[in-house]
Amino acid sequence: MGELILDSIADGAFTVDKDFRITSFNRAAEDITGVHRSKAMGRKCHEVLRADICHETCALKKSIATGRDVSNIKVYIHDAEDDLVPISVNTSVLRGENGEVIGGVETFRDISSLEALRKEISETYSFNDIISKNHKIKNIFATLPDIARSDSTVLIEGASGSGKELFAKAIHSLSKRKGRYITLNCAALPDTLLESELFGYEKGAFTDAKANKPGRFALAEKGTIFLDEIGDISPALQLKLLRVLQEKEYEPLGGTATRKTDVRVIAATNKNLKEQVDKGTFRADLFYRLNVIKISLPSLAERREDIPLLVDHFISKFNKLKNKKIKTVSPDVLDILMRHEFPGNVRELENIIEYCFVLCHGETIERMHLPEGLVPRTSGEEVDFENLRIEANPLLNAEASTIFDALQRFNGHRGKSASYLGIDKATLWRKMKKFDISFPAGRE
Numbered sequence: 001m002g003e004l005i006l007d008s009i010a011d012g013a014f015t016v017d018k019d020f021r022i023t024s025f026n027r028a029a030e031d032i033t034g035v036h037r038s039k040a041m042g043r044k045c046h047e048v049l050r051a052d053i054c055h056e057t058c059a060l061k062k063s064i065a066t067g068r069d070v071s072n073i074k075v076y077i078h079d080a081e082d083d084l085v086p087i088s089v090n091t092s093v094l095r096g097e098n099g100e101v102i103g104g105v106e107t108f109r110d111i112s113s114l115e116a117l118r119k120e121i122s123e124t125y126s127f128n129d130i131i132s133k134n135h136k137i138k139n140i141f142a143t144l145p146d147i148a149r150s151d152s153t154v155l156i157e158g159a160s161g162s163g164k165e166l167f168a169k170a171i172h173s174l175s176k177r178k179g180r181y182i183t184l185n186c187a188a189l190p191d192t193l194l195e196s197e198l199f200g201y202e203k204g205a206f207t208d209a210k211a212n213k214p215g216r217f218a219l220a221e222k223g224t225i226f227l228d229e230i231g232d233i234s235p236a237l238q239l240k241l242l243r244v245l246q247e248k249e250y251e252p253l254g255g256t257a258t259r260k261t262d263v264r265v266i267a268a269t270n271k272n273l274k275e276q277v278d279k280g281t282f283r284a285d286l287f288y289r290l291n292v293i294k295i296s297l298p299s300l301a302e303r304r305e306d307i308p309l310l311v312d313h314f315i316s317k318f319n320k321l322k323n324k325k326i327k328t329v330s331p332d333v334l335d336i337l338m339r340h341e342f343p344g345n346v347r348e349l350e351n352i353i354e355y356c357f358v359l360c361h362g363e364t365i366e367r368m369h370l371p372e373g374l375v376p377r378t379s380g381e382e383v384d385f386e387n388l389r390i391e392a393n394p395l396l397n398a399e400a401s402t403i404f405d406a407l408q409r410f411n412g413h414r415g416k417s418a419s420y421l422g423i424d425k426a427t428l429w430r431k432m433k434k435f436d437i438s439f440p441a442g443r444e
Contacts, residue, residue: 009107012087015094016060017103020044032087032110034080045106050078063091064104074111086111128170130163131313134303135437138404140167140295147293148174153245155230155290156268158297161347164268165226167295171266172224179223179263182216187229191237199240201253209254217250217261224264230290231271231282238283245289265290300342300349307337310346314353315365322357329356329365336367340374403428404437412440 012029014022022045025037033040035048046054052075053059059070073089087108094103125133127141147154148171156164165183172181184197200215216225233241244250245265249258267290276282300306311334315326329337342348356369403421410416418428431437 011107011109013105013107014040014045015103015105016045018064018101020046020060020104022048023103029108032079032085032108033077052076059089059091060104060106063093064101067093067101069093075108077108125309128166128173130166130170131309132303132306133309134298134306135404136298137303137306139437140297142404142408144170145174147171147295149176150293151264152292153264153290154266154293154295155273156266156295156297157272158268158270158295159299159345160270161345162297162299163346164297165228167297168224168226168266168268172226172264175224175264177223177264179221180219181224181226182220183226183228184216185228187232191234194233195237195240196253198237199250199252202255206254212252215252217244217263218259220263222262224266227265227267229269230267231269231273231276235283238286242283242286242289245286300345304338307349308334310349311337311353314350318354318357324357324360325363326357326360326365327363330367332367333365333370336370336374403431407437414441 007027009026010028012026012032014025014029017023021042022040025035025040025048027037029040030036033049040048045060046058051058053073059073059075062068063070070089070091073091075087075089076084077087079085088111089106089108091104091106093101094105096102125131127144130137130141132138132141144167154168154171156167158164168183169181184194186194189197196213196215198215198217200213200218201209203209203212240250244261248262249260251258273282273287273291277284277287311329315328318324319326337349337352344351352371352374353365355371356365359369360366403417406417406420410420414425414428418425421428423431
């Protein structure tokens with residue numbers, strides 16, 4: 001009767017005695033492992049499943065030792081063909097008529113399809129650690145390999161915390177440059193220190209200059225230098241940077257010999273440099289040297305559909321860093337995050353989730369764990385609930401992504417993309433304009 005009951009279960013299941021020898025093995029367990037029950041019976045369970053937790057953190061051993069259930073543990077086993085199979089494991093203790101422990105039971109489910117789906121979603125919405133389903137960001141994704149292959153100077157504009165350095169790192173990592181990736185925040189240092197940091201100095205250039213020191217351009221030779229907050233440098237330093245971009249040369253502070261440089265410059269700013277030029281606070285010639293390729297990043301408030309993806313990403317990140325097992329945020333918390341304006345953009349969202357990790361001791365981040373002051377709009381303020389609902393629901397926000405994916409599938413061929421989408425080319429063109437989708441046209 002016991003075997004009939006186990007065989008009726010969709011999940012794999014087996015029981016063991018106190019010596020961990022298998023005493024029953026159902027059909028689903030046979031299907032998942034590829035091991036017939038006749039070859040499993042009487043053998044120790046670690047010999048059959050060969051799981052990655054068998055010898056040190058065995059869930060079944062824990063249940064038998066403590067008398068407590070273990071639930072939803074992700075484990076990799078080796079099947080009969082020696083292939084790795086991801087499974088989700090639940091274990092419980094088995095007791096005899098008098099309540100004494102006589103063994104344990106383990107049920108497990110093949111989660112290969114779920115893992116494949118997670119991987120597909122991750123690959124679809126991520127690019128070199130940048131996570132987004134927003135069509136503007138995906139447009140940038142499509143151009144990054146071509147930008148990386150060139151050696152042209154890049155200007156990245158975007159609000160503070162919008163992820164400018166992630167895009168700079170992606171461009172460098174996708175390029176064929178053999179040198180290092182070096183960063184410098186131009187707003188963090190006074191002008192005199194900034195010049196020495198960029199170009200280095202010679203021994204004796206100033207009182208404390210006891211030896212030669214290479215600057216960031218020297219450290220980035222054959223590589224990439226990322227100059228953040230470029231809009232904050234002084235007119236005098238703007239002129240020296242212009243020389244580097246035009247002549248590919250510079251002089252260290254206190255030096256007389258000119259040094260050649262082979263460094264790709266990626267600059268970033270949270271300001272509108274064109275407006276700075278118009279005001280006379282930024283050199284026009286330097287602006288045009290920097291503005292060879294411009295990437296404009298939308299704020300998080302303009303890409304709210306990414307908030308659920310980013311929340312999941314940061315939860316996964318902080319689980320690893322802080323050794324916790326938080327799974328999700330409550331619907332109430334997600335609703336609050338979807339309505340927040342995020343003046344600090346993605347960095348602010350990351351800080352909020354990190355704050356919640358300090359206070360949350362369960363599996364779900366609740367409203368009580370949010371930082372003080374992070375509350376929904378008051379009833380007196382107008383809220384576009386329909387747009388928030390669309391942004392929060394990936395199915396309702398899928399049109400732009402679907403159009404972009406179709407263009408990618410057919411290499412920009414408008415006719416084939418329109419046919420695939422079930423619309424005519426004129427409608428496709430209108431929708432591309434509506435969603436601000438730019439994609440190189442394939443041959444018709």
